[in-house]
Every structure is written in structure tokens, then in C-alpha cells.
Amino acid sequence: MEDSDNLIYAIRTLVGQEKNVAQMIARNVKNSGIEVNSILVPETLRGYILVESSSKLDMQNPALKVPNIRGAVEGMITFEEIKTFLKPEPILASIQKGSIVELISGPFKGEKAKVVRIDESREEVVLELIEAAVPIPVTVKGDQIRIIQKEAD
Numbered sequence: 001m002e003d004s005d006n007l008i009y010a011i012r013t014l015v016g017q018e019k020n021v022a023q024m025i026a027r028n029v030k031n032s033g034i035e036v037n038s039i040l041v042p043e044t045l046r047g048y049i050l051v052e053s054s055s056k057l058d059m060q061n062p063a064l065k066v067p068n069i070r071g072a073v074e075g076m077i078t079f080e081e082i083k084t085f086l087k088p089e090p091i092l093a094s095i096q097k098g099s100i101v102e103l104i105s106g107p108f109k110g111e112k113a114k115v116v117r118i119d120e121s122r123e124e125v126v127l128e129l130i131e132a133a134v135p136i137p138v139t140v141k142g143d144q145i146r147i148i149q150k151e152a153d
Contacts, residue, residue, distance in 0.1 A: 006037060008052050008082060010073040015047040017068035022049050024066040032063035042085040043104065044146065048073075050082055092120050092142045098151035101127065105144045112148065113138065 013021045022039045029036045034057070040050040047070075051057065057064065059072050095101070099115045113127035116137060123142045128135045 006052050006054050007056065008050055008077040008079065009057050010077055011049050011051055012070035012073065013047055013049060014068040014070065018047070018049050021066055021068050025049075025051065025064060028063040028066065032061070034061060034063055040082065040085060042082075045085065050077065050085070092118060092123060092125070094147060094150075095125060095142070095145075096151045099147055100130070100149040101125075101145040102148050103127075103140065103144055104146050106140060108138065108140075113145075115151075 011021070011025075018041045022041045025036070026039055035054040036051060037054060038052040040052075042048070042050065057072065059069075095115055095118060097115050097118060101113055101115060103109050103111050103113065108129065112130045114130060115125055116128050117126040118124075119126070124139050125142055125145060127138045127140065127145070129138060
């Protein structure tokens, strides 16, 4: 581990409130004396944020008492374990035609869709919305989706 004096904590949040919790913690710890070096909100780790601190975090501290926190995960997390969140593999590398995905941004956010075609050169994916009455192809960037179910081989 590169920064041996820094500790990484996983904090459970209400799903969908990760960014809000991270912003509130960042604002609260500024003048509290708590040493928070960074806060990471991984897109692929729903319901959790990662907090790096050079001192032990006391979840009872008023600065960490923010709405939508559900507690901290026991134990420390190593830098090796979070490397994938810092430099994730390209999303298109893990997507296959026929995979079921969820749109995580844009006008169809929250909708589930089936992958029809992948254009790696443009980093785009053509999808068909599953619950649409008429199958209409929708083209989105690869970072606007997350895989729910890979195509069975």
C-alpha cells in the first residue's frame, strides 16, 4: 500500500444518496478537525462511499452524522481493493450483444434495456428498451449504462 498512514473506510448509505452524503461529509469535516483526505463515490458500488482519512473515523462524531448514512463497514479497506474504482476498465470491454443493462443517466435513466449493437470506435451502445411498447433503438455512450445481466454463453 502506497500511503500506509492513510486508512480507507467504506460507509453505507441509502442507495441513490451516495453523492449527497459525500458532499455533506466533505462540507462538515472542513472545520471539524477530522482528517479526511478524499471521498470516493464509485458508480459501480451502489449504497457505499469510500472515505480516506489519516486518523480513525469516529462515526459518532457530529460531523459524520448526516442524513442517509447507514453506518460504516467494519474493518479497513486496502488501496489494492479500490484500485478498480480509481481506473475502471472500459465499460464496453465487459458488454456483449444481448446483455441486459440499466441506464444510469440521460432521459431514460432507470430503464432496463437489451444491448443490440456495440460501436467500440465511438464508445456507443445501441439498446432496445425492454418495457417499451414498440422496440425503438436508442444509442447512448458506454458510460451511461451499467450491466445487470451478461448474455448467457
